[in-house]
Amino acid sequence: SRYTLTVSNAIGTAVESRMIDFEPKCAVITKTQVFVASENIVLHWHFKVLGSSKLSALDGAMHARGRFISMILRQPSTDPIVSLSASDTTLVIARQSGALLQFAMPSMTLDNRYQLPFRPHRIALNCNSSRLAVLDISGLLKLFELEKRAAGGLGRGAWRWGDGGFCVGHFERKDVWDLKWAEDNPELFAFMEKTRLYIFRNLDPEEPITCSGYICSFDNLQIKAALMDEIMQEPEAPSKDLMIHIETKSLRDTRNILAQVGLADALQFVEDNPHPRLWKLIADAALDKLDFQMAQKAFVRCGDYVGLQFVKKLRKLDDNMKQKAEIAAYFLQFELAEKIYLDIDRKDLAIDLRIRLGDWFRVVQLIKSGGGGDDILLEKAWNSIGDYYFDRQRWSQAVTYYAQGRNIEKLSECYYILEDYESLEKLVYSISENSPLLRDIAGKFVTVGMCDQAVRAYINTGDVKAAIDTCVLLNQWNTAVELAQIHKFKEIESLLASYATYLLEKDKILNAIELYRKANYCQKSAKLLFKLASDAGKANKNPLRIKKLYVLAALEVERYHHLTKMSKGSHDHPTSALEGLLAEDKSNMMESTFLDNAWRGAEAYHFYLLAQRQFYADNMEAAVKTALHLRQYEDIIDPKVIFSLLALVSFHGKRFGACSKAFIKLEALPNATEETTEQFENLALNIFTKFPPIDPQNRDAACSNCAGTLRDGYDVLQRSRRHDATGV
Incomplete structure (x- = not known):
């Protein structure tokens, strides 16, 4: 099993951690070092020095391993470790047999070896490592003197127990269950004997105090103890009253x-x-x-x-009342100190005292009560109160005080955190141009995708490039191009072209179309849409989708004409952004036929879909007429598809003359294979041996212009269109 050692500070925050692979039995900590022991291994961890650790086995041999210095056991120890105690200079280890090992720090060299006649349970060193308190398993407490290594061998501590040995004044106490040396006096220690606390100074006892707490610390002539029995009754909700202080x-x-x-x-x-x-x-x-x-x-x-x-500061004051006020403040009696200042009519000193304390609420009260402050100090107080609420994440309250203190920078942060972008946008108009704060606010708008507001802030700072980069980042290419034209920024076209090329290389045609649309490059977006529709038609994709693509392409052409007309009609701004945006690229100009007949593709697929809807609605006459009209769009729709549809609907409409002409076209298709042509010929033979290729008579059409009567047929359809256009 692996165990984790963690050193925490006084407020419980972890400072450093280590992993060990043995079970810890006892531990002790000094200012900079931690000692953790199992039955036969001692870990020396100098936690304030990165990577400094020593793992020692007292019955083993030294072995180097990376950052650790370890001693690998030859065999398991038969005399386990029962307690540790350490100071900055000395480490003492107690074994079950009564052996005490004294090591010098930080070298970890053995100074002395002692032998006790009893089994120790707990040991404790005083602050200068001169004495050791030993508590055995029966609650017997003894004190011993420790010595440094003598020249040429072990010190007197190597003597075994006898004739008083190294025991201090035959000191002995029974029924002891807790003890602690003072951290600042080597002669002062305290221990718990039954339900009484004893304090000894150089072996002279003080009056015992009734107490049953565990001693936590002993310094500055004060003992801090914890009433653990009461704490463990409600361990999840301990009370501060269960920590007691004894002088x-x-x-x-x-x-x-x-x-x-x-x-x-x-x-x-x-x-x-x-x-x-x-x-x-x-x-x-x-x-x-x-x-x-x-x-x-x-x-x-x-x-x-x-x-x-x-x-020294008090002696410089010329008034006893001022001295008393400062002394009251030194003793944390701030209300008394303020009262003294107000009594001697020195409100300015009272305000200064509250400023030193950081009590800005009271500073505002004193200033508003009259005298002792000015508007600058009041603004500082408002801002400090705003900081108080800001640090506690109470943003709405902080906004109120920052507004009174006219702290625009902090206001912008609060509005951003509160997601109050409308108020943040208003700040842009209240900040002077070229202020560095505008750039920070613009960055905030960019993070939430508010392009127009970010551009406005960047423009106010005079950074046109940042504004254009923001538009590009947020995919607002039309705004980017307009800004580029207004401010004569030439790099935008190359950036747009390179991005569009990248999209086309990745076969993201729709994304490229959207890019051109946002940049108002209508010609290029229409050309891509036309290409998509044409490719879809050749691949026999969904006709409705193809029609929509042609409609979109036609709409882009209409928008192109509209923008061109607006640009040419503008005499006030001949070098406007739109003029540069709509400049035609001669090398990539789309076909003039498409510009002049933008709706032709949409019309073709409209009639194609209409003919099929009429056919399935059993409206054969209308289906035949629509199919006959499709013959004008052989450049858009595959002639094989057109004439196959015409042959089908005219056959079911008993228009065998039109059906015969459709079969003639199908048999004469230039790219048809011999097998396909033969199939068409056989089908036509089967049909027209039963039905003569003659259209029914008296199928006239009404003129949509003059309500006259026209003879039916494809030629009649052509004449009808001329008649509608000219009236002749």
């Missing part, structure tokens, strides 16, 4: 002397029992009494450089 006797006595006797007696007591925490109490009391000389001395003794600087 040592010296700390409590100092507070009592300061409160009941005086500063001088407290100073004497602290000099007799020096500790940085006690000197800090003296410094605070001296500040409260404005005794700066004593405060300075106390800050020096406790090593508080910030406090010294604060005393």
Whole structure:
């Protein structure tokens, strides 16, 4: 099995992790190092140095392996490890047999070896590694002195137990179940004995305190303990009240002397029992009494450089009230400090205090109450309040304050996050031209596909190329071409041509057509549509789809004529964007016949579909007339298809004369094979041996212009068209 080691900081955030392949039994951590042990392996992990790890097996031989230095066991250990303790300079390992191994850090060299007459359960080093507390499995606590390696061999600690050995003053306590050394005093330690907490200073006990908590830390003369029994009753919802803080006797006595006797007696007591925490109490009391000389001395003794600087600042103030206000602020009594400033009519100092605290809500209140601020400071306060809501992702509230603070940059971010693009667009008009913020807003519009707004922002910055690139990116080629013509940007045509070529090479013809349409290149889009329709007709695709393609091509031609007419009719702007857009490419001009007869293909397939609908509707007369009309479109539809349809509908319409002429055309098709021609001849022979190739009489047609009567037939149809056009 593999296990994960994770080092976390004080707020529970993981700092670094490692994977190990043994089961950890005990662990200890220092400021920069972690020691994890199984029964016979100790992992030394220097977690603040990347890749620095050592895996050691105490009964094995050294073996190098990559980034790790490991010791591979010769055989499983018969004396397992039961506890670890470490400081910055020393590591002590306790084994089940009572053996204690003292290693020097960071070299991991063995300094001393000790032998205890009992089985240890837990060990703990003090802060300077001079003493070791050992707790056995029966709850017996003993203290031992540790020594460094002596010249030429092991130190006195190598002695076995006897005659007091290296035990400290025959110290011994029973029924102990938890212990902790102070982190800042090697003579101070605490332990739990039954339900009482004992604190010892150099083997002198203080009064026991009733407590059943587990000791978490011991520093600054204060113990932090956790009431684990109560915590485990509701582990998912622990309360802060279950963490208790207990002060040592010296700390409590100092507070009592300061409160009941005086500063001088407290100073004497602290000099007799020096500790940085006690000197800090003296410094605070001296500040409260404005005794700066004593405060300075106390800050020096406790090593508080910030406090010294604060005393220096206080001495420069010329008013005791100002000094009291600053001291109140130092003691986190901000309401009192503000009240003092207001009492001496120094609202500006009260505002400055709130600014230092970051309390911008109160700053606004003080400014609005009159005096002590100006419009610039008020705008800064509004913006700071906006930042407060922005950091907490309350965008709508942030917008209100940014608007009052006229912070356009932050407003744009909030509008973008809120997806309020209408308000974001209005900001573009309120920003001066060539402002760098316009480019940022344009980029926001691009990300959401709002081309027109992005182009407007880029144009206001004077960056035409970025505006055109945006149109190309968002596939708005018509806008891109218009901008290119207005601003005489010549690269757009080559870009358009190269992109269209790419689409055609990938056989994405419809995409290329859409590209040309958006760029108003109507000739090229119509030409591609005409080609698609023609290819579909040759491949016998769906006639309705072919008709639609011809209609689209014709519409593009109509749009081409319309745009050309508009361009030529414009005298106010002879060099407008449309003039350049509609300039005809002589080398690629489409056929003039298609330009003049754009609807011819659509008409052909319209009649083709109409004839079939009439045929299936059993309207044979109309079907024959429509099929006869199709003979004008042999250049669009395959003649074999036209005359086959004409032969079919005329046969069922008993127009055998027209049917005979259709068969004559089918037999004379230039590309027909002999087998096909023979099939047509045999079919015609079978039909016309039964039915003579004569059309019925008295089938006249009415003139659509003058309501006169015309003789039926294909020639009559031609005459009817001339009659409709001329009236003659």
